[in-house]
Amino acid sequence: MFPSCYSKPADGSGKKSSIAKLLLGVFVVYMLHTAWLLYGFLNTKPCDGGEHCITSYLAARPRLQMSVFTCFVPDNSQLNLALKIDPFDPYSTFERQVKVYIPEETRSNGSLYAVVYMHKAGVSPLDDSREVHYAAQLTTYIPPRHTEGQRNSNKKVPTRPDRPISHWRPHLSITVMSEAFTFNKAGLPSDVRRYMRVSQEGKQMMYLPLLLVNELSFRVKDLMEISIDTDYLPLTVSYEGISLRRFRFWIHLQDVVYSLRQFGFTEENIDEIKETLADSNLYLLVLTAVITALQLICEFLALKNDISSWRKKKNMAGMSRKSVLWRSLGTLLIFLHLLEETSLLVLLPVGLGACVEVWKVFKVYKIQLQWKSSKLHVNKLDEEERKTVEYDSQASRYLSYLVYPLCISGAIFSLAYLRQKSYYSWMINSLVTGVYALGFLSMAPQLFINHKLKSVSHLQGTVLMYRGMNTLISDLCSFASFISSSGSFSSSHQLSCFRDELLFLLYLYQRRRYAPKVRRRESGSHSKKLKTQ
Numbered sequence: 001m002f003p004s005c006y007s008k009p010a011d012g013s014g015k016k017s018s019i020a021k022l023l024l025g026v027f028v029v030y031m032l033h034t035a036w037l038l039y040g041f042l043n044t045k046p047c048d049g050g051e052h053c054i055t056s057y058l059a060a061r062p063r064l065q066m067s068v069f070t071c072f073v074p075d076n077s078q079l080n081l082a083l084k085i086d087p088f089d090p091y092s093t094f095e096r097q098v099k100v101y102i103p104e105e106t107r108s109n110g111s112l113y114a115v116v117y118m119h120k121a122g123v124s125p126l127d128d129s130r131e132v133h134y135a136a137q138l139t140t141y142i143p144p145r146h147t148e149g150q151r152n153s154n155k156k157v158p159t160r161p162d163r164p165i166s167h168w169r170p171h172l173s174i175t176v177m178s179e180a181f182t183f184n185k186a187g188l189p190s191d192v193r194r195y196m197r198v199s200q201e202g203k204q205m206m207y208l209p210l211l212l213v214n215e216l217s218f219r220v221k222d223l224m225e226i227s228i229d230t231d232y233l234p235l236t237v238s239y240e241g242i243s244l245r246r247f248r249f250w251i252h253l254q255d256v257v258y259s260l261r262q263f264g265f266t267e268e269n270i271d272e273i274k275e276t277l278a279d280s281n282l283y284l285l286v287l288t289a290v291i292t293a294l295q296l297i298c299e300f301l302a303l304k305n306d307i308s309s310w311r312k313k314k315n316m317a318g319m320s321r322k323s324v325l326w327r328s329l330g331t332l333l334i335f336l337h338l339l340e341e342t343s344l345l346v347l348l349p350v351g352l353g354a355c356v357e358v359w360k361v362f363k364v365y366k367i368q369l370q371w372k373s374s375k376l377h378v379n380k381l382d383e384e385e386r387k388t389v390e391y392d393s394q395a396s397r398y399l400s401y402l403v404y405p406l407c408i409s410g411a412i413f414s415l416a417y418l419r420q421k422s423y424y425s426w427m428i429n430s431l432v433t434g435v436y437a438l439g440f441l442s443m444a445p446q447l448f449i450n451h452k453l454k455s456v457s458h459l460q461g462t463v464l465m466y467r468g469m470n471t472l473i474s475d476l477c478s479f480a481s482f483i484s485s486s487g488s489f490s491s492s493h494q495l496s497c498f499r500d501e502l503l504f505l506l507y508l509y510q511r512r513r514y515a516p517k518v519r520r521r522e523s524g525s526h527s528k529k530l531k532t533q
Contacts, residue, residue: 046182055204073113074113083096091178100234102232116213118176133211138169142267144225165225166226173213175247177242192210196208216257315384319458320445328354333435388453
């Protein structure tokens with residue numbers, strides 16, 4: 001019997017690898033499905049003619065009127081006219097400033113809606129069978145916002161309940177699909193079908209104007225608190241005729257915002273996403289989605305390989321304790337810093353990375369938690385690990401001669417920040433600035449150990465490769481944004497990404513230098529001896 005050439009791993013790594021490949025395959029299939037939907041979204045085929053075609057009502061150039069009403073409930077009762085555009089040209093653009101009367105019910109923490117009608121000119125919208133309307137909320141409920149002066153002042157501010165109160169939305173952005181597009185009844189897009197009303201005369205079918213109120217133009221910073229003494233509030237009503245492609249684009253973006261709100265995202269977090277979505281080109285958003293997908297794949301593969309390699313690592317020879325510890329502390333500080341000024345989309349991966357880095361600290365210091373006795377146990381080091389610790393301490397001592405003066409001078413230089421913020425914010429900001437600025441130096445002990453040991457076999461090259469690719473893509477996008485806007489980088493968090501790229505380049509250099517050399521002459525002479533035998 002010949003021995004088997006393949007045997008299943010005993011530690012179950014093959015099963016875990018298959019699960020990771022399955023998840024990666026599902027993600028790739030999802031991205032391909034999204035790409036197919038985008039292709040169909042960008043290439044809507046018109047109807048060639050026949051009984052199954054649905055033509056546009058606006059193609060006949062009817063005389064229309066736009067009326068904006070306010071009401072407590074979006075129905076056909078108790079409508080108060082706020083704006084009237086007669087005649088209304090759906091192919092034009094306009095912006096009007098109006099004063100809207102605020103009823104007593106709304107001032108008493110109530111709601112108010114705007115109902116936009118498009119109907120025949122000179123006819124009441126309630127009497128027009130071909131009218132279209134759209135209801136939008138003019139008020140929203142958020143907790144009261146306190147100004148920065150109220151927070152920092154020593155005077156006692158009257159306590160107010162933090163329950164949500166009614167705020168006014170000062171902008172109403174109206175859009176109509178003004179393109180004379182002919183739809184095929186059999187191939188009508190599902191997103192357009194939700195907003196479409198069809199009127200039929202004999203065998204000819206016409207769809208009424210596709211009306212939409214753009215919710216993406218709403219920002220939390222523009223909200224105005226409604227007080228009990230407010231009688232009138234300003235409202236800016238803007239209109240724009242758009243194409244079918246852009247109309248469908250706005251529909252999908254509003255669905256995304258609605259889904260984020262259902263998942264528990266705050267309005268401040270959603271505002272950041274709105275600014276990214278609303279102020280970007282359609283093709284630029286598609287490119288951003290592709291880049292984001294690549295970054296997610298690289299980050300997932302890097303995290304998977306990093307956790308897998310550290311779980312299997314039993315001997316910590318060649319691993320710098322100080323580099324792992326400082327990277328863990330730096331990631332935690334960055335997480336605390338971003339906790340106050342960024343969205344959940346950035347906090348989730350940073351928080352997960354911080355947990356992994358803390359877990360590495362326990363691994364590299366060989367600290368184990370004994371669940372039965374609830375005590376921490378530290379394992380002993382072997383000879384190779386003790387030599388690594390000596391090299392690590394030597395590199396850290398040399399590095400401290402440079403780091404300590406820079407940190408002290410940077411903290412003194414940032415004392416002006418303490419006058420504007422609290423002591424906690426000043427301390428976190430100073431520490432995070434030091435992490436961003438000196439993040440490159442934290443890699444020095446590991447590189448010093450590699451130089452002393454003349455080897456890089458203890459490092460996981462695949463993880464460095466994926467992280468280098470991920471940060472390279474992120475930095476290229478940040479640099480392109482920097483060039484196009486002729487300003488500074490959006491955040492100092494982007495600057496810290498260069499440490500992974502620098503580490504990967506230095507790793508490639510050390511790997512090439514310390515790679516084991518194969519003696520071709522000896523291998524050749526050895527093969528000749530085998531032939532003669």
